[in-house]
Amino acid sequence: MTATTARTLTGLSSTTADGVGASPRRPDGTLKATGEFAYSSDLWMEDMLWGATLRSPHPHARILGIDITGALKVPGVEAVLTHEDVPGAKRYGLEYRDQPVLAYGKVRYKGEPVAVVAADHPETARRAMERIRVDYEVLEPVGDARRAAHDPHCPLVHDEGGLPVREDYRQSGNRVRHQPIRTGGFTGAAGDTDRERRVLEELREQADAVVAAEYEVGMQDQAFLGPESGMAVPAEDGGVDLYIATQWLHVDQRQIAPALGLPEDKVRLTLAGVGGAFGAREDLSMQIHACMLALHTGKPVKFVYNREESFHGHVHRHPALMRFEHGARADGTLLYATLEIIVDGGAYASATPAVVGVASSLGIGPYEVPNVLVDAYGVYTTNPPCGAMRGFGAVQACFGYESQMDRLAEKLGLDPVELRIRNAMAQGSRIITGQEVDAPLPMAEMLRRARALPMPSERLERADPRTLPGGVSGTTRGEGVVRGVGYGVGLKNLCFSEGFDDYSTARVRLEAVAGEPVALVHTAAAEVGQGLVTVKGQIVRTELGVETVVVHPADTRVGSAGSSSASRQSYMTGGAVRQACAAVRAAVFALARGRGAVPEGTADADLSLTGGNLVSASAGVLAALADLLADGTVVEETREFHHRPTEMLDPTRGQGASHVQFGMCVHRAVVDVDTELGLVRVVALDAVQDVGRVLHPQQLAGQIQGGSTQGLGLALMEEIQVRDGEIVNPSFTDYLIPTILDTPPMRIDVLERPDPHAPYGLRGAGEPPTLSSTPAVVAAVRDATGRALARVPVRPEDILGIER
Amino acid sequence: MRVSFNVNGADVTAEDVWPGESLLYVLRERLGLPGSKNACEQGECGSCTVYFDGVTACACMIAAGQAQGRRVRTVEGLSQGSERGGPRRLDDVQEAFVAAGAVQCGFCTPGLVVQAHDLVERTVGRGGPVPGDAEIREALAGNLCRCTGYGMIVDAVRLAAERRAASGSGA
Structure with missing residues (x-):
């Protein structure tokens, strides 16, 4: 480095x-x-039991009955618990309590926990689960996020009246949140669809170039290496001690205690070793289950998910459907932008409302645009639940707006970096929510620095096959290999937003x-x-x-x-x-x-x-x-x-100073593409990031390189494939994350322009690289192939132009 | 069933082993050696890499019974404990991983350390040159890391190999 x-x-x-x-x-x-x-999966006690979870085989079904008698007869089984055994609140949730501790009434995704078992050996627990009989009446899955957002006849995932309604989130039907944003000429027309359309038509007429396109982001997994695990130990005072891998001990405690019917001081948590998180440990997994079984049996209970169960045991990055339109003057000056983004939250809300808050407020990116119309929707479906993952709503939008910038540059015959510089935000700019950027944001300089970074050396005539697309498989000796270069820039909010005092x-x-x-x-x-x-x-x-x-x-x-x-x-x-x-x-x-x-x-x-x-x-x-x-x-x-206070976005025009701080990273990707096989090798993925103040240079580089690599994964290989509500690739054999051979050396250029509002002037650094690396890699592949590539991850058939 | 084998130089016996258990399960849950990590149980991630009769392998892919009479060396067997309970003396590779910033969450670290140790032993350990970056990357291609982006892992292995070469010890 x-x-x-x-x-x-x-x-x-x-x-x-x-x-x-x-x-x-x-x-x-x-x-x-x-x-x-000692990681959470390494804990061991003499008399401990193993916990296991029976999960729904259907994405959407009514539960007619559960019979546990066969399971209880298995020697070595000490407890089998269902929703009837939940001592306290039957539902929990990060901010919105809609998720059953154990399913009752119906199941809303394939893999939803229905019953839990404690036994003397993991295999005993597995055999016991085979003997639990659950009668289901299978229901029609709600799999189409666009339909869930807009079709009033779409079946409901949560029955009407079953949950409290948040008016400020504009909840209705399957919508968990709808956040509109209206600025410039759209402000006065807000909410009146006909007037909004007339404003848009006028703006189109004023524009010298208009680009409109749809984009799609697949469902990404955090894929931490240490699966969900932990141990609950019953205490003499009737409480429980939980040793757990989590991202926030107190929010776990706040959700566990009511479900157990215990005061919070009787539920004591200690952080066990955490094998990565990336957002996947924000929600509960086995915490309440382990505590229930420990309190029921009087013995320590350990849960360790395996990889397949882990894919069903935590929320994923929301897949997104996006429709963008940008209009610009001939010199590249942006005139207007519109965006509809629909993120699929799956069966339970998790962090979906907050993800919508980010996806809307940062939906157009770090660009000065005088007229903006954004509608961001988060919806319930019977797909796997989605929630927090590094980048949190900003990743999806960033792939879209950066793709638009490249299209617009091409249409206007401008250099893509120049177009970005022409419209770049800076300190004093206002994002589309009206919030002023009141700290340094040297975006134009960062873009120039990224462009000026040394290029990797040209591909050699007789290159080592290990350095070519296809790598050690030796699928090419250089024939059909084309190099491309692409840029990406992303804007991320740092710390919790929208009035949350975290x-x-x-x-x-x-x-x-x-x-x-x-x-x-x-x-x-x-x-x-x-x-x-x-x-x-x-x-x-x-x-x-x-x-x-x-x-x-x-x-x-x-x-x-x-x-x-x-x-x-x-x-x-x-x-x-x-x-x-x-x-x-x-x-x-x-x-x-x-x-x-x-x-x-x-x-x-x-x-x-x-x-x-x-x-x-x-x-x-x-x-x-x-x-x-x-x-x-x-x-x-x-x-x-406490950080400075923030505001909720208003529910009609999406205005408000909702964010604490902004972070930015710029990436330049260089790729070699085998245009005959559709294989990509990322040759370089270099980053420029302003972190305000470096606290630990080595760890900072680790954050930037690690975040960039997760963005590379989303660009080229990572997708949880869902068919009819079912994850068809829940393993590291079929869900691919970048290996050491997929990942290039990454040069980092760090700027320190202090934020006067932050301790030491620092700026959170972990997420911004995860935004910008994805569009940079895809732009480089477009540059090499000329393909439009409107969906990530980019698949070999997309590069070859083969219809699916 | 009963399984007897040698771990890190000591003869051990595990009793009441269910035939479906893996070597990884026996190491972690029966022998008190949780250093080898279970992250995929499919031999895809390398987190459970151990030496099995001197060759690196994923312990999750070895049935417990296959270990009967064999020699296993785990990550715990790479460092040396001090007799007075002081800090352990790290192997060059372990030391380099910490120094180079190659450890974040650390879940992949034990497997990577064993695999990198094998590379260093096969190269500079036998009087060969310090492996180049391409060779390091190829050797570690079976070990997944989700945190680092691998750059500092390559740095760590290069550093370990250089230190090993400089110390001049061939075995």
Whole structure:
């Protein structure tokens, strides 16, 4: 990796080693490399039972009866539970409680949990499940998202009156949310279809070029490597302790406790090792089931999904149907844009309303467009449930608007990068919701930098077959191979949006241990691989000037940290740790003053904690921290950190400052395409990203390269294929994620233009690369082949122009 | 059934093994060696890679009974424990994975470490040159990673091989 960095350093309060800006090793790295790190699937107790889940074989069916007597007779089986055994609330959900703990009445997707079993061996549990008899009356599946959005005669997935209706989401029929956005000439016509059409016709007449097209994004899977798993241990107080891989301990607790009929303090969660997340662990999987079985049997119960079950056990990225139209002047200046985007939420809402909020507000991308009409719909179907995945609604729209930019450039005879620069947003621009971008957004510069990155070397006449499309299969020696180059840029909101106060809590303790100052940092934030566990230590070192920092395991004994999603943990939990450190620092100053260690007239602003000492800017070292705390004094502070408030989008014109922060990444992809076989090799996938402030250069590069690779996967290979409501490829044999041979070396150019509103000026970094890499790769394939390619993932037959 | 074999230099016996169990299940659930990970159970992801009589293989694809009398080396057998309970001494490959940033969620790491260890042993370990990036990528093509985009994994393997070559030890 080559990193060229435009640094705009803000002042640091300390220069302690391994602080903010350095790349210290991950504190969990060694244990992960030796195999000793305890993931949620590695837990083991002497008397534990294995849990297993019986799932619906139908996408849509009424449950007429469940008979568990045969299963209970299997030797080694200790419990078989159905919806009748759910002690408390029968339904749960992230923000909208529509999902049954265990199905009752009817099942709404293939793979929906119907019953759970606890037994002495996974095979015993499997055999018991074969002996559970469920009588179903099969119903017509609701598989077509467009029909679910618009056809009033479409069967309902959730019966009318079964769920509360959110007026502000414009819920009706199978619509989970409909969010319109109207700006410019469309503002006055909002809601009046005839007037809106007349406005559009007038705009078309003013445009020198109009491009209209439909696009489709397939259902992508997060495909974390560590499947859903965890262990519930019954406690003597009637409660339960759950060791679990999740993205947000407290939102799990908030959903589990009511289902168990227990107060939240009786449901205690500890984060077990998490084998990746990417959004798939935002929703519950086996959490309530394991707790129910543990409380029922009085024994620890462990669940570990296998890969096939994992494909049915978590939500996926929403597939999307999009219709775009853009009109522009001859010089490329955008005049108007319209978008209808329908995202298929599947059987249960999960994060669908929030995904619609992102897909609508960022639906046109980072471009100045004076007249915009957007309608974003999230719908119920009987397809697999969809929810959070890295990029969260912005990924789907980005593939569409970037494809449109390329089409428009071609139609106008303009360079695609120039067209983007001409319409680029910058600080001071307003996105289509009217929200001002009030932090640096150097989009035009980023595009120029991406264009200026060194190109990979030309393909050699006698190239190593491993470097060609088809790779080690040796399907070509270079004949029919054409190179293409493409660009993509994406805009992502960072932190939770639309009025959600996703605060984080941190507790920091400072004491002297064996004559050395030691800090302990305790949060409930989920380390899912991203490296927050490293960053927390860096912040404490920087703020408190101590080298030894112990990171306490994440659990619910400290306040909520919010979710490890929306690229928000460095911002939010980083912000909370920094604030708690500031409180500890102030307490240390007060302590030192009380002991006469600070000269009269010295202001707090002149004091700092550096290198294990209390230091005055004028008088130098005043005291060693270890001496100040030598009498056993413990300084401990807990702080909640909140980002600035945001607003809901209004339900008719979609206006409102709904987002906390914006992030951007620009990609340039270079591909070689075997135009005879439709095979693609990505030769280079280089990125320019502004992160405001780099906290850990090495981990940042890992986020950008990892996110870019997931976008490459969506561009070329990753799709959960659903036929009649059934996932037909629920395995790593049939659902392909990029291997090391599919992934090119990735050059990264990082900019640091601080966000004045954010801790350290940082900007969340995990998601933006996942947006822009997909359209960049597809644009490169278009450049090589001349094909329109309006659907991702691009399949070999799409490249060859073979009708399906 | 009863299965006896050698793991990381020690003779072990697992009792009451159900014939359908894999070597991976026996290692993880019966022998207290959960370092090898179960991510696909189809031999596609490489997370459970172990040495099986000196050759790398996916432990999920080996029936427990096939291990009878064989030698298995897992990720736990690559590092050396200190006798006084201090930190383990890492193998060059493990050390390089941590140093190069090749570890994020880490679920793929044990399998990749074993596979990369094999590559280093087969190349610089036998007096050969440090493998090039194309050779490293080919050797690791059977191991999936979802977090890193692989760049730092290639860096780590190259680093391990270079350190091994510099230390000059041939075995």
